[in-house]
Amino acid sequence: MKILVTGRAGQLALSLAERASYFPGIELVFVGRPELDLEDPTSLERAIAGARPDVVLNAAAYTAVDQAESDIDTARKVNAEAAGYLGRAARAAGARMIQISTDYVFDGEAAEPYSEDAAIAPINIYGRTKAEGEAAVREALEEHIIVRTSWVFSPFGKNFVRTMLSVAQTRETLTVVDDQIGCPSSALDLADGILSMIARWQRDPRHGLGRTYHLVGGGSCSWADFARQIFATSAAHGGPTAQVTGVRSAQWPTPARRPRNSRLDTSRFIETFGYRPPHWRDATAQVVARLLAQN
Numbered sequence: 001m002k003i004l005v006t007g008r009a010g011q012l013a014l015s016l017a018e019r020a021s022y023f024p025g026i027e028l029v030f031v032g033r034p035e036l037d038l039e040d041p042t043s044l045e046r047a048i049a050g051a052r053p054d055v056v057l058n059a060a061a062y063t064a065v066d067q068a069e070s071d072i073d074t075a076r077k078v079n080a081e082a083a084g085y086l087g088r089a090a091r092a093a094g095a096r097m098i099q100i101s102t103d104y105v106f107d108g109e110a111a112e113p114y115s116e117d118a119a120i121a122p123i124n125i126y127g128r129t130k131a132e133g134e135a136a137v138r139e140a141l142e143e144h145i146i147v148r149t150s151w152v153f154s155p156f157g158k159n160f161v162r163t164m165l166s167v168a169q170t171r172e173t174l175t176v177v178d179d180q181i182g183c184p185s186s187a188l189d190l191a192d193g194i195l196s197m198i199a200r201w202q203r204d205p206r207h208g209l210g211r212t213y214h215l216v217g218g219g220s221c222s223w224a225d226f227a228r229q230i231f232a233t234s235a236a237h238g239g240p241t242a243q244v245t246g247v248r249s250a251q252w253p254t255p256a257r258r259p260r261n262s263r264l265d266t267s268r269f270i271e272t273f274g275y276r277p278p279h280w281r282d283a284t285a286q287v288v289a290r291l292l293a294q295n
């Protein structure tokens with residue numbers, strides 16, 4: 001089965017590339033800028049017509065949450081309009097599509113983890129444009145899957161784990177928000193989940209199609225807890241560490257508002273595809289250890 005993945009250097013794209021060898025029969029083809037530019041619809045059609053994939057996996061996105069507040073047009077082109085173009089081009093090519101989305105489609109006011117059927121109500125531009133992207137994909141083709149994930153970290157690219165380790169090199173104390181809770185998700189585990197889903201189609205081609213799923217790391221925490229776990233592992237390996245003081249979001253002003261509760265319930269994905277992501281603490285410890293070993 002041939003999978004066209006958008007984006008080359010993103011966290012998820014690099015994680016898929018690393019995990020693919022464990023999934024025989026799945027061939028991944030990565031296309032990114034300049035050949036494939038989500039701001040240029042013709043480049044999307046060209047890439048799909050050229051590669052003739054069975055699956056289009058949209059792993060590229062405008063992920064700079066604060067920057068999106070002042071760059072709405074680009075965020076909408078990349079996160080919303082491009083998803084629709086990809087979906088229509090996938091359908092025209094007889095391919096199905098996997099769209100990656102986010103916990104930030106929710107407003108975070110619920111007390112419980114969100115199920116896939118909960119009402120969306122984004123409170124920032126990134127979340128709103130990602131929600132529009134979901135809708136565009138549902139509209140474009142029946143044979144789609146939307147996978148919402150959250151708080152993605154990995155040994156690659158820009159993410160909270162790497163930011164914390166880097167800041168701790170020059171600071172002894174840090175303030176981190178403790179009133180936003182969610183589910184940190186290792187991109188490597190996400191890759192395993194998504195590849196397991198695709199592998200299932202090799203024997204059962206229509207399995208689970210046409211639905212939305214939540215796929216996040218096990219357990220949940222605040223950003224402050226997440227930072228403390230990063231530093232505990234780092235200290236245990238002799239890496240950089242810092243003391244974390246929890247603060248309310250009001251004390252950490254940012255251009256974009258963020259949901260207070262963005263925990264996602266993964267049970268539909270686990271039941272449908274038989275993959276249960278590891279607990280966020282274990283996944284974090286692995287990624288931190290690997291980052292420290294690299295340096």
Ligand SMILES: NC(=O)C1=CN([C@@H]2O[C@H](COP(=O)(O)OP(=O)(O)OC[C@H]3O[C@@H](n4cnc5c(N)ncnc54)[C@H](OP(=O)(O)O)[C@@H]3O)[C@@H](O)[C@H]2O)C=CC1
Nearest residue numbers: 007009010011012037038060061063100102149150151152
């Ligand atoms: N990061 C997170 O915390 C979360 C991410 N998600 C979603 O998961 C998916 C994967 O995210 P992640 O791997 O972390 O993303 P990254 O920010 O690590 O990577 C984004 C990728 O998108 C590419 N990209 C951005 N703009 C364009 C464009 N105009 N044309 C082509 N490619 C473009 C980037 O290309 P380049 O390398 O050239 O810059 C990069 O490869 C996204 O859909 C995201 O919305 C969901 C929840 C949490």
Ligand SMILES: Cc1cn([C@H]2C[C@H](O)[C@@H](COP(=O)(O)OP(=O)(O)O[C@H]3O[C@@H](C)C(=O)[C@@H](O)[C@H]3O)O2)c(=O)[nH]c1=O
Nearest residue numbers: 063065102103104150151152160175176177223252258
């Ligand atoms: C660096 C830093 C951040 N923070 C806060 C800001 C924010 O509320 C939280 C996390 O910061 P980030 O900038 O990593 O968060 P953010 O970019 O909002 O992360 C989000 O990215 C998008 C793409 C998603 O889809 C979401 O699931 C989520 O992962 O921590 C501190 O309190 N102290 C700090 O030193």
Ligand SMILES: [Mg+2]
Nearest residue numbers: 063064065066
């Ligand atoms: Mg960020």
